[in-house]
Amino acid sequence: MGHSYTPGLRVAKRTVIAKDRILPLKGEVVNKIGDLVQRDSIVAKTDLPGNVSTINVVNLLGIQAMEIDQYMLKKVGDSFEKDELIAESKSFIKWFSTQIKAPLKGKIESISSVTGQVLLREPPIPVQVKGYINGKVTEVVPKEGVVVETVCSFIQGIFGIGGETWGTLKFAVKSPGDVLEEANITSEYKDAIIVGGAFADFAAIKKAIQVGVKGIILGGIKDGDLRTILGYDLGVAITGSEDVGVTLVLTEGFGKIQMAQRTWNCLKDREGAIASISGATQIRAGVIRPEIIIPYDDADLSRIEKEVHEAKPVAIGNQVRVIRQPYFGRIGTVTDLPSALTQIESETHARVLKVKFEGNNEEVTIPRANIELIEE
Amino acid sequence: MSKDIQAIIATDCGSTTTKAILIEKVGNEYRQTFRGEAPTTVEAPFEDVTKGVLNAIQEVEELSGRKILDGDKIITTVNGKVGVDAYISTSSAGGGLQMMVAGAIKTMTAESAQRAALGAGAIVMDILASNDKRLPHQKIERIRQLRPDMILLSGGTDGGTVTHVVELAEYIGAADPKPRLGMSYRLPVLYAGNKDARGKVKEILDHKMALTITDNLRPTLEEENLMPARLEIQNLFLEHVMAQAPGYKKLMEMVSVEIMPTPAAVGEIMQTIARLNSINVIGVDIGGATTDVFSVIGETFNRTVSANYGMSYSISNVLADAGLKNVMRWLSFDIDEKEVRDRIKNKMIRPTTIPQSLEELKIEQAISREALRLSFDQHKLLAVGLKGVQQTRTIADVFSQEGTGQSIIKMTELDMIVGSGGVLSHAPRRNQSMSMMIDAFLPEGITTLTVDSIFMMPHLGVLAKIDGEIATEVFQKDCLIYLGTCIAPAGQLKKFGQKIMDYKITMGGKTIQEDLHFGDLKHFHLGIGETAEVELNPAKNFDVGAGKGKTYKGTVQGGVVGLIVDGRGRPIEFPEDDQERKNIIKKWNQAMDLYPVY
Structure with a gap:
């Protein structure tokens, strides 16, 4: 028979995890194989092409599109500062000429003698990829990024929102079945990743955002509360780019659901350590699950061996x-x-x-x- | 190919599952004999689609006893129970073909471009038009963000506007979007617009993107010429997009004919059904992420894909767009609304689960009714006549002037609905499939309903490319399951109970003569291959296909469910009072024998 397996979420007390740290466009890789990187150090960087805006010079000057070149003061590829003149109508008396000033700093991308449009390109936008976890560079993808490996505790969530962040792992409740109440959240959790048991409602999550909590790990939340946090009804589970002030990782699902004891125990063992978490979820092709990675900073990274993790079929006793x-x-x-x-x-x-x-x-x-x- | 064909193996590589079927010559006929499936292996850790294909074929080998594989190779010479004559495949893995289309005017060339892309099997991510009310920088930003697999640029009739087309090309050039798969290959752009603008478009895009030029898809306002663009899209899909997906190069070497995008193959077989039987057909394929609707009305084929309506990945979107009230109206029991919301979200994040309890099944089928309804609504918006066409009117048209761009789907003229996809093909009772399709599509007059037995339409669609006769034979014998016929007088009343039709049904030597009241739903057993003679006399405001109040006499077909006489009105009327609504749902469920407990 063909292979059939039931995918599961991983809860590992000690394992080796490799994370791809890849740029959205080709650029420069900062590190080389064997380098030790920190979660906040830059491992690769590039410049994204700047935004484009348009000016219809022909309409503004009241000329024919085919004549546009005669009126342009800047040519394709020329740079300009904000408010610098880029085109001007001809007049015997300068005072009567119409002048077009650049609305922003940038370069001329194109001048069209068909549409009369001039496309302006803003300066490039620098993009940097950070290490995200403390670990060792085990692979360099030329011009794209690196693979960082670390020895860590690793937990996959089922759903999350918000991007990558890190902080000290703290417990705001006493047991995996507890509910994280608004009153549980105090200023001591500022910049922390907090574990909240089975459930938290909107008031508790809002308080966490106000206090400056970086991330919350929970069994579940209500769909209605998720809608309130996001401001819209999530239609498809593709997340990670939300900017709601906190990263949320659900370990069980929607509703009030006790966190699995094993997950709780695994987190409890690492209380006080620095956890890197991401809420990014993608259930469709190219599955991405939210994750909690808690590196062992004392591990001997020079002896990391690549781990092969294969999905196994379900068996009696599992x-x-x-x-x-x-x-x-x-x-x-x-x-x-x-x-x-x-x-x-x-x-x-x-x-x-x-x-x-x-x-x-x-x-x-x-x-x-x-x-x-x-x-x- | 000739009739010497003994066996064909076909696969469909879906987003989650790769399905293989074996077609063999059994005596003098061709039949689908065995099937196998395995998880699709496009993603890590496998990243090679052929692994899933080989696993699925291996399952067929084990079940059938036919040796098909020699290691990683398919044996393509037949010797008794060894080998197959051909291997064919379709694919929608990796999210299928995602396109962006652009045209000068939103309701004209842009709409034609959208129809061309959809007909070629694509998901249309956005439609750009000169008059889409977005500012230039917003359009550019949008193109950059979406990262489509391919762009179709049209615009202008031949000899018409050049400026608007060039403007769109400038935006695409400025955005310079990077393709979704692979960092280093150039994004394919297909130009199918005004031939006078070709030179300028080439000047702007040729050095940045993989530009291909084909015939204008709207050479005149009165004419739409979609085939050249559709064929070119499929070629580009194979050459550029598929070639980037893990393992596809290998797969392309394994197949006997070119791989087709799954929806294009389904469209192919839908058109074959319509042509062979000279009927108007609507087909639907409801998946986990998307729902495709196909229609063949007369000579016109249309396909739409509702990219965000499905039964698992996109289930929350169905709820968001349909509204909870519309989902709940199909349920006959009490359940907390918040609980339903949480359950739907849990299905979204765990898309492969199945309903264990009857209550869960009922909720899932309620959502499917809404997903099908919303997808069909979207289809009707696109399956329209050409807009902007000059019409010659006579004095007789004064009182019934119809604008251009009217929907070409007239429910009373529809002959058959074909359903496909897990929730319809694998419903525990076929009555449930028929009920879901009737409730969602609201057929009027006389309509035959069928389902795809095990989702083999994609395979047969691509098979039709090498041998139409074999494809048709297998389609009729093994693929289509006739559910039966729905008789539905179209019309509306305010109150249940009033007589809306009397009818005479003669079948198996017996005649049934009854009245149909508003709100009634009746079910008669009429088996596969059996027919009944019907005489239907609707009330004056009801139409059963012959016109309002006019008698219809004819023959109707049976099926595994039988004959349904639906007196619930169009659209279906639900009582305002919640308890009354639940009671009537129970009554309808009972009439259709949908569940063991109502």
Whole structure:
């Protein structure tokens, strides 16, 4: 049979992670293989072409498009300062001539004798890519960027918003089932990444933003609160560029859902360390999950060996999380993997497995599509 | 190819799954015999589409006992149970073909350009036009941001405006967008506009982008010539876009004919059905991320893709655009609205899950009705006559003057609806598929409904390129499942219960003579291959295809579901009172025998 596997979210106490740090356009790579980089050091940089604006010189001067070259004071490729003259109509008396001044600093991109338009290009926009994690450069992609590897604790979330950030990992609640209340959030969490248990509502998240919290790690939030935070209803799960003042990583999903004990324990072990997190999520082609990377700064980076992580098929004894009703959010252990198709309540014939839940000995049948492995 | 063909293996590389089917000669006929599937392997860690293809084919090998692979190679000579005559494939992996189109006037050349791109199997990310009310710098910024796979530039009839077309070329040149896949290849731009502007467009774009020039897609206002642009788009897709995707170069060497974009292949087979049976057809393919709608009305083929309506990745978008109230109106039970919102978001982030409970299935099917409805609404907006065309009017037109650009889809003239995609093809009961399609498309008069049994239309679409006869034979014998016929008098009343039609149905030697009241939904068993004679007498404000109040007599086809007589009006009327609404939904569900519990 062809390979079938159930993708899971990784929760690893100690592993090796490689992060691509790549520019959006070709540019200059700062580091070489073997360099140790810091999360805030620049590893690659480039200049994005500046924005373009247009001036219809022909309309402004009241001339024919084909005559435009005669009236331009600057040619294609010429630079100019803001308010510098770039075109002027001819008149015997200077006072009567119409002058066109540059609305910004830049260069002439093109002059069209068909449309009479002049395109102005603003100065290039510098773009820098930072290390994001403390680690070692193990690969250089010429003119594009580097690959940084580190020994770390690594947790994948299921959904997030907001870009890359880092801060000290602090706990604002006492257990994975707790709710992060507005009152829990104090100024001691400024610049920190806080762990908030099962759930936080809009008031709590707003308070965190006010206090200056860099990131929040939670089991879940309400869809309605997400809408309030973003200011719109998110239609497709492609995130990471939101500018809401905080990065949010959900470990379980939407609703109030206790954070998996293993995730909680993994975070708890690293309390006080610096965590790099990203909320960027893309569920469609090229899957990107939000992530929490907590490097071990004392690890011997000179001895990093590349880790090959392969998705494995689900097996009896695996710990799994149920990811759909009626047992959504519950965690248990696989006890049986019947191979025949089984009819479930919805009358669908599906491949199923049996799971014994944590906390009690309840054993239920669940479609294999509705669980995910909690992977090391 | 000749009728000596013994076996063909076909794959469709989707965003998440690669599906393989085997077509074999069984006795004197061609049948689809085995299928296999495997996860698509375009993404890391595999980054080679052929791995998923080989896995899917391997599954077919194991099930069929036919040896198809020799290591990583397909055996393309047949010797008994070894080898196949041809290997063909379609692809929508990596998000399919994403295009931006531009034209001088939004409702004329830009709209024609949009139709050309969609018909070629693309997703249209944005439509630029000289009169789209955006400022030049906003247009430039937009082109830069989107990073399409390809741009189609049109504009101007031959001999018409040059300035507007050149202006658009200048914007594209200034934006100099980088392609989505691969940092170093040049973005393909196809110019299909005023031939008088070709020189200038070349001057502006040729040194920056991979410019190709083809025939004007709107040579005159009265004429749309989309085929040259469509074919060129598909060529460019293969040469430039696909060649950048991981493993595609290898795949292109493996296939016997060129790889087609999946929606283009589905469009091909839809047109074949319509042509063979001389009927008007609407087809829909509802996926996880997008919903494609196809129509073949007379000689005109149209395709639209609702890029953000689907049942998993885009499910939240369906909710956002349809509104929660429209989703909830199909449910017969109480559930907290916030809970529904959270569940839909959870499906978005875990798109491969399936409904385990009956309640979950009902919610999912309610959303699918709305996704199909919204996608069909979008299709009707684009499947229109040409705008800006001069019309000759007579005195008789004074009281019924229709503007140009009217929708060409008239529901009473529609003969068949074909459904495809997981939620329709894999619904636990076929009655559910038929019900979802009736509720979303609101057929009027007499309409046959069918579904694609296991989603093999893409494979058959590309097969039609090498052998139309085999493709048609397999399509009719193994692909299409006839669900039955829907009889729906079109019209509206304020209150349920009033008589809107009487009818006589003769089938299997028996005649049923009944009245249909407003709000009724009736289901009669009429099996596959069976027919019934019907005589329908609608009330004076209702039309069943022959005109308001006019009798219709004819023959209707059966199917796995049978005959549905739908008296719910068009559009379907829902009671204002919530309890009454739930009761009527239960009644309708029961009439259609949709679920084990209502």
